[in-house]
Amino acid sequence: MTLLPDRVDRLLAVADEEVASGRLPACQLALALGGEVVVRHTAGAPPESAFTTFSVTKAVTAAVAWMHLAPETKVVELVPEFTGGGKEHVTVEHLLTHTAGFPRAPMPTEQGADPRARRQRFATWRLDWQPGTQLEYHATSAHWVVATMVEAVAGKDFREVVRERLVDPLGLPTLRLGEDVPALDVVHLGAPSDTPDPLAADPTWLLRFNDRAVRRAGIPGAGAVSSAEDVALLYQHLLRDPKGLWDPAVLADGTGHVRTTLTDPWTGVPANRTLGLTVAGDDGKAPVRQFGRATGARAFGASGLGGQIAWADPDSGLSFCFLTNGLDRDQVASFVRANRLSTYAARCV
Numbered sequence: 001m002t003l004l005p006d007r008v009d010r011l012l013a014v015a016d017e018e019v020a021s022g023r024l025p026a027c028q029l030a031l032a033l034g035g036e037v038v039v040r041h042t043a044g045a046p047p048e049s050a051f052t053t054f055s056v057t058k059a060v061t062a063a064v065a066w067m068h069l070a071p072e073t074k075v076v077e078l079v080p081e082f083t084g085g086g087k088e089h090v091t092v093e094h095l096l097t098h099t100a101g102f103p104r105a106p107m108p109t110e111q112g113a114d115p116r117a118r119r120q121r122f123a124t125w126r127l128d129w130q131p132g133t134q135l136e137y138h139a140t141s142a143h144w145v146v147a148t149m150v151e152a153v154a155g156k157d158f159r160e161v162v163r164e165r166l167v168d169p170l171g172l173p174t175l176r177l178g179e180d181v182p183a184l185d186v187v188h189l190g191a192p193s194d195t196p197d198p199l200a201a202d203p204t205w206l207l208r209f210n211d212r213a214v215r216r217a218g219i220p221g222a223g224a225v226s227s228a229e230d231v232a233l234l235y236q237h238l239l240r241d242p243k244g245l246w247d248p249a250v251l252a253d254g255t256g257h258v259r260t261t262l263t264d265p266w267t268g269v270p271a272n273r274t275l276g277l278t279v280a281g282d283d284g285k286a287p288v289r290q291f292g293r294a295t296g297a298r299a300f301g302a303s304g305l306g307g308q309i310a311w312a313d314p315d316s317g318l319s320f321c322f323l324t325n326g327l328d329r330d331q332v333a334s335f336v337r338a339n340r341l342s343t344y345a346a347r348c349v
Helices: 005-020 054-068 092-096 115-122 141-154 158-170 203-210 212-217 228-240 248-256 331-346
Strands: 027-033 036-043 300-304 308-313 318-324
Touching: 005 027, 005 036, 005 331, 027 228, 027 331, 036 228, 054 092, 054 141, 054 158, 054 228, 054 248, 054 300, 054 308, 092 141, 115 141, 141 158, 158 228, 203 212, 228 248, 228 308, 228 318, 308 331, 318 331
Parallel strands: none
Antiparallel strands: 027 036, 027 318, 300 308, 308 318
């Protein structure tokens, strides 16, 4: 596969228009192919900028979890505090497929950053449903538990594990979870210039990601910072694993085995969740899963606030990442943005 320059130009023009129109303050995208980043582009910010990756972060946490945790492992086996009210039945698979049963369980950032306080908070959580029987997006709650289980196995802070087992071996200098990005500026989150009140959730909470202290907490479901280039390169490694970081069967499972097709209540379609990612699928619903209209059915990835999206397509070998610091109240607009950019990106080969 080779890049088609005219289609790359079209993709970049679409991204530029998002900023020029005032719909986004800034954005950044990257395409990678054959194990290398082949397109890098930033609009509205310096080229060397990094962005908060929000739920695109979930791929990072999943990739580390695959190195340490078996899907059938129960949380309580590694985290004794995670018990009561049926929580003892929650497994790694439930956590990574958003079927664990506690989508809105609270975890203040300051407590999450402290492993002991985090475990104490787990003891207060209650289930909304029996694990595995329903699916609802766990924005941050489940991944705090995943991180704690990894810590129990690795014997060190999850943030250190991410750096030592993933970031450093893969040479991803801007990707950080809970650590400052050397020599780079993290673009502050902001509002599109023509939208007076654009935040879909509590604006105070979301804008706290501008604070270095919050970023250093390393929220494992939403708190990494990175360039689009490093995320796109991470997905190249998830396609082929040239450095042998994962057991081949485990990696194939995480990137290709759909473990639940329970309906996502927000989209109204089968969720197509693997252990930590989403698969585009061949049922005609790939656009609803934010993969656009041109990726292969086996494409896998994760999306985030503002239309952020990252994926890799095993059929073409292409990986793509789009990041932004814009926070739209209009979730439909963000959804359309991710699909449009994914479509143009997939057509670049």
